[in-house]
Amino acid sequence: MARMKEMGWDFRIMRLMVPIHDELVFSVHHRHVLEAMHMLGDCMNNHPDLFKSCKLDSSPAIGVTFEPYDPKKAPGGQIELYEAPKLPGVLPEDTEGKRLSDDHVLAVVDYL
Known part of the structure; x- marks a missing residue:
């Protein structure tokens, strides 16, 4: 604080x-x-x-709900930023399971 x-x-x-x-x-x-x-x-x-x-x-995560991210059940769920999920159209494929760069974090923010 x-x-x-x-x-x-x-x-x-x-x-x-x-x-x-x-x-x-x-x-x-x-x-x-x-x-x-x-x-x-x-x-x-x-x-x-x-x-x-x-x-x-x-390990930060962001989302609009408390549920873990799931493309069908919780598309606004918690997205782990240091263990990125597959997010077609938002993140490049080579980021899956990796720590996201600041630019990729901003792409996730825009997606959410």
Whole structure:
């Protein structure tokens, strides 16, 4: 929350919705997805006081529902950005199962 305030953001741009087990669910304005993804990843993976000897790598996902992405059952479901699903017409085939670049993340945001 302190980092969010440093960036001049308020609840209209990003807000913590709910922690679920080992996940944190945020609502982020679509224009700020990349900034939020990088900022949250940095806070979660590189916090000097929390994780001194444990290397972490958080995996963001975005969606308009909480269901896992499925092309037929949940086309607006959670799309893993570091383990991309097959998204014909949105992502190149060679991205399936891989960590998406910023440009590919923006393509997913536009799709959703």
